[in-house]
Amino acid sequence: GENVGLHLPTLSVQEGDNSIINCAYSNSASDYFIWYKQESGKGPQFIIDIRSNMDKRQGQRVTVLLNKTVKHLSLQIAATQPGDSAVYFCAELRSNSGYALNFGKGTSLLVTP
Amino acid sequence: DAGITQSPRHKVTETGTPVTLRCHQTENHRYMYWYRQDPGHGLRLIHYSYGVKDTDKGEVSDGYSVSRSKTEDFLLTLESATSSQTSVYFCAISGGSLGTGELFFGEGSRLTVL
Numbered sequence: 001g002e003n004v005g006l007h008l009p010t011l012s013v014q015e016g017d018n019s020i021i022n023c024a025y026s027n028s029a030s031d032y033f034i035w036y037k038q039e040s041g042k043g044p045q046f047i048i049d050i051r052s053n054m055d056k057r058q059g060q061r062v063t064v065l066l067n068k069t070v071k072h073l074s075l076q077i078a079a080t081q082p083g084d085s086a087v088y089f090c091a092e093l094r095s096n097s098g099y100a101l102n103f104g105k106g107t108s109l110l111v112t113p
Numbered sequence: 114d115a116g117i118t119q120s121p122r123h124k125v126t127e128t129g130t131p132v133t134l135r136c137h138q139t140e141n142h143r144y145m146y147w148y149r150q151d152p153g154h155g156l157r158l159i160h161y162s163y164g165v166k167d168t169d170k171g172e173v174s175d176g177y178s179v180s181r182s183k184t185e186d187f188l189l190t191l192e193s194a195t196s197s198q199t200s201v202y203f204c205a206i207s208g209g210s211l212g213t214g215e216l217f218f219g220e221g222s223r224l225t226v227l
Contacts, residue, residue: 034215043203043218044156089155099207100146100171101216103156 012110019077021107023090032093035075039086085111116140117219119204125225132191134222136204144207145187149200162187194226
């Protein structure tokens with residue numbers, strides 16, 4: 001079935017380096033995507049979103065890139081900090097399910113000193 | 114933080130017993146959702162509500178029922194809990210305009226079925 005998936009389950013980066021987390025989606029009709037961050041024992045928290053009519057969106061230290069041609073989404077975190085260690089999920093909007101989000105399986109980001 | 118409260122936060126129960134999880138919001142949002150989170154599966158939608166007494170099934174609805182008698186409360190019921198329903202359950206709410214899919218999540222309810 002159509003799904004949202006992640007290329008790598010874990011990613012380890014050094015403090016201060018940039019991180020890139022990737023996500024592939026298969027539903028070409030998806031028109032809205034969100035990245036969430038989940039810390040241990042907590043619920044997912046919104047990081048940044050992007051609509052399909054955009055290629056790039058920037059937030060504070062984070063950038064999301066959308067390549068509709070290859071159905072690929074990425075989250076870039078600049079100058080990664082220890083507090084960025086968490087699981088990151090991409091999600092796509094399902095407009096035919098009460099605007100529920102369809103989540104990928106997540107990538108665990110570990111920031112080492 | 115969005116005003117979402119889940120209760121109980123932790124529960125241990127036995128196979129075959131009924132369980133109800135409660136989600137309470139203070140944001141007056143229209144949409145409410147129940148997800149479950151399991152290792153290797155990410156977050157999967159169980160049921161959702163788009164208004165009082167208006168609910169629909171998600172992708173993993175078997176064994177679960179929901180009710181929404183008030184805007185602020187969304188209940189998830191396991192009529193007869195099974196070990197496969199051991200999971201962390203998250204409630205989420207959304208009040209964004211059409212096409213704005215941002216969901217705000219509660220802190221989760223960890224359920225263990227023995």
